[in-house]
Amino acid sequence: MLRRNTRLFATFIKLSADRTCCHNAATSPVQPKSKLDIKDGPGLSHFLKDSHRKNKIFPAHADTHAYISTEELKGDGKKVMLTTFGCQMNVNDMELVRGLLLENGYVETKDESEADAVLIMTCSIRDGAEEKIWNRLKHLKRNQRKQRTVAVLGCMAERVKSTLLTTPGNLCQVVAGPDSYRDLPRLLALSRSGTKAMNVQLSFEETYADVTPVRVDASSKTAFVSIMRGCDNMCTYCIVPFTRGRERSRPIDSIIDEVRRLRDEGVKQITLLGQNVNSYRDTSESSISLGVHSKMVDGFSTVYGQKSGGRSFATLLDHVSRVDDEMRIRFTSPHPKDFPNDVIHLIKQRNNICNQIHLPAQSGDDGVLEAMGRGYTRDTYLSLVNHIRNTIPHVSFTSDFIGGFCGEREEAHQNTLSLMRQVEYSYCFVFPYSMREGTRAHRKLVDDVPEEVKSRRHKELTTLFREITLKKNLSRVGTKELVLIEGRAKRGENCMSGRTDGGIVVHIDREEKKIDIGDYVVAKITGATSQSMSGEFVSVSSLREYEHDLN
Template sequence: MFRRNPRLLASISKLSSDLMCSHDVARSPMQSTTKFGIAMGNKGPGLSDFIKDLPRTRKDKIFPAISDTHAYISRAQLNGDGKKVLLVTFGCQMNVNDMEVVRGLLIQNGYIETKEEAEADAILLMTCSIRDGAEEKIWKRLKHLKRNQRRPRTVAVLGCMAERVKSTLLSTPGDLCQVVAGPDSYRDLPRLLALSQSGTKAMNVQLSFEETYADVTPVRVDTHTKTAFVSIMRGCDNMCTYCIVPFTRGRERSRPIDSILDEVKRLRDEGVKQITLLGQNVNSYRDSSSSSISFGVDSRMVDGFSTVYGQKSGGRSFATLLDHVSRVDDSMRIRFTSPHPKDFPNQVIELIKERKNICNQIHLPAQSGDDSVLDAMGRGYTRESYLTLVDNIKNAIPNVSLTSDFIAGFCGETEEAHQNTLSLMREVDYSFCFVFPYSMREGTRAHRKLVDDVPENVKMRRHEELASVFREISLRRNVSRLGKRELVLIEGRSKRGEKSMSGRTDGGIVVHIEEKEKKMETGDYVVVKITGGTSQTMSGEY
């Protein structure tokens, strides 16, 4: 029981009376009152009266509001009506695929793509926010566009940076851009562009629990290429402490398997010879849509791995999707990226071993080889459990090509921890690694809870050492293939000259091939004798 405080009650009563007087509230005998004397009739002050002058910290995610827009933007204005747009993509392959979605939506709404900056009515930048350097490139490009502007046009920032920076992009001095659109708002681009052309700045950075663009046909920039990326899911639930992706791309959403298969079959009919299944966390794919007629066996998380969310169940798993996709055309190569090591049960590994058209290349991001750093990163595994998974994969697929990601200089990383990462790289024997110095991103769990305490010069040194060890390993691996024959899918002309073509092996290594008597065409499978190798590529003859 609480003890009544007469003095407190008297103070509250006086405050209530003062408030009522200040609002000229007259109580009639018909009005009921509380025990503190505040009128309950409809003429009394409401909550809005007391908070109307308080500062509001929550910012709008969509403005102008879609409902308000109907009053001054006609349906005809939403059509591009032949206006020219320049599309510029920065960052990862997911951004390339997103721009293919944007291209499809804009063409459908009457816009025409141009390659010339000077004739563009609108310039759309698809952005990356994974590191500070990626965002700095965008700011430089925005300033360049402003300096070189010769006539009125709209500049729009799309994607991850738009989602992270939001209205700051619109309020920055210099009027650098007029439209901001996050990864889940591309369908709203016709409205946003129409608003900007009427002189109104506009933004939509509302994240979605459902948007997968499953019904949008992506339009590729090179229609002659024989390789394509197929988006299967969006967002990420892993919440690694260093990563901004869950905040810029939202929660995981899987595209219905029927929609994916329809796109794969369309690409097959167009002559595409290789597809890469694409997403932030592809092997946690799980289709629970109503269109899923049959259900596969749940994929169990790999022993020794954990997540911040509960185990997902029901629907059709990544193994089921991979099974269906690989059956579309056994002459079409299948790759996938980017996965998380926790989602590699034997079911997936055995499928890769069994199907000849699923490439024996597996991207297995480690990020670090030290247990304390892995724990600080929130990765959900130890060095030992990661290496156990690697052994399981190598035992099942002896000729597998493993690739990985590593971060140098994460919060709290000691010199010993760095050496542990170098030793992991050598032990696993990767064919390729992406290595980056750590960049603290505002809004991540690391930003809220950890200290970025590794000096910048130390980060750079460790980054160079990681890259050096990777190059040492990959050079040895590539040189060891000298004199052997590899099946290569030709992807196009090599940068080495007009008489040279390039393609990739099953393991994903680029091979430059000099044409002699026999001519090669993009999309051909050719058996190549390896004649040379560097840390990045191999050379061969056909």
């Protein structure tokens, strides 16, 4: 059995919490400013300072090896329950965790009462997201029927750190950041002895390239493939660079191997995932001789130096799209500054690269964009939109918007509404601004928009984009669309649903027609709402056949 010194670890946890509090106090602004100097606050060098990278793992690996055996690291059939909150990156991260734990002898369960450990993948993008996690932790504590470990993983684990372990109530015993999933067998073994354990060390190299993700639904015909981790953009509102670390790209060969494996498993659509996918740059040893230099789109800027060398996102997209010309390829989420012509023309040329581009705007006002540190103006963003539309006439744009950012006045809000009308997005993800501790905005800006104003602006943005999408969807009534069937619709047993090339959900009544998940179906659009369309079955087809019929 493992032995521990309770007093030693309790003291260690307390000291770690104290250091966290001191750090927060030291970095809190004395006098917040209304305008941001983008050179102020933590930059990319923040991650290079030793003072920010110490005391992120306890107990230390060296100490652990003195009293934990190799056998004790194994799961030996112990049951784990996995719960995911947040974005598709988190879904993919949990697939990595599932693969690592199953390989180490753990067994997954959906029954909370029989779980020996409950692992929660967390989101930290907004206050509401973290509040859900705290409520979940309290629920687990109230309904605990047996001795078990509760582990908090991901972005909230990285942001809150040892506070999770020292909060009254003993709500969790393990904390693991996005770059420490390989350490989970050790952390879970320690928790079984009554020792609380944490690893929130960020990495400069970790991409989990050699870990095989295990999807929760192996029969699904769609899958997500992570191509990179972290982010270098340092947008002032965003916590991601601090919870996921520096940007680093997964070697292209390992990505292609995963796509081929998914193809062999019958997957018909993959989505390439990353915080900033189109700044992907494989600089692994095998790619050095294939170095390329890409020019940033005119009018855009960045807080980091121009990336060069290795293989770019255009090269990756080219290789991935060649694996199977009957497999749809999507990618998210890109940054507007990283859309060189080679990517745009490749989307136009390849039938299996979807003509849907997620182009996060965040705001339509130059002053707000500057305060956000986005690196472009409204006009440069619109120039890019027009250029893409001229190259790919049937492109479908989606976007992200934040309502009520620091210093946003009513005129700025109206500018964002007008941008929505001008671009006519197919869908938008809209959120009221939520100040995150540790971001540049938290250090240098004032969260001065009242909550009721944020709520009203959020509602107005949501109402407008739904009006736009309803109009666009209704314009498709009477046309034919190629739909990749993803599953049964909630409308009934005889209704299947899937997505068009542009990403719009279509519900199809199959009646006596045989339609299977993974089929490409030509559907005649018969109705529409702001969220989806309805269609009649016409025929089963393929990407090749449909393109031939169009031409």
